[in-house]
Amino acid sequence: MNTIPAQEIKRRGIAAVDDCIAKGDLHVIRNNQPQYVVISEDRYQALLEAEDEAHTARVLASLEDLRAGRVQRGTAAELLKELDAEG
Incomplete structure (x- = not known):
């Protein structure tokens, strides 16, 4: 650079x-x-586009995890309690 x-x-x-x-x-x-x-402006726009694409890919992957049953449902309090137990 x-x-x-x-x-x-x-x-x-x-x-x-x-x-x-x-x-x-x-x-x-x-x-x-x-x-x-x-x-440059072109580079900046390319970075913004890549960020948007990455965000979309993360959301789609999360939805696929949800559909495939790889997501545990629960409250934030339950998650924090579980994390405390692991620590």
């Missing part, structure tokens, strides 16, 4: 980001530590 010091952005403005982001995602370094990540 590309890196750029925050001071460089202060000095050059958005042009500094434009130069680096063309090469890929960008870490902004502040106090010698990565503090921020800058990504």
Whole structure:
């Protein structure tokens, strides 16, 4: 991943980001530590889409578990009691 010091952005403005982001995602370094990540709009939209797809897959898998009887029903209190017993 590309890196750029925050001071460089202060000095050059958005042009500094434009130069680096063309090469890929960008870490902004502040106090010698990565503090921020800058990504392109296309990359951001792709990440949102992947997140939505993953969420849908988790819900579908949960529904399949429910249909297949792999889910125990009970109250939150019962679950907490069971977890305490295991600990």
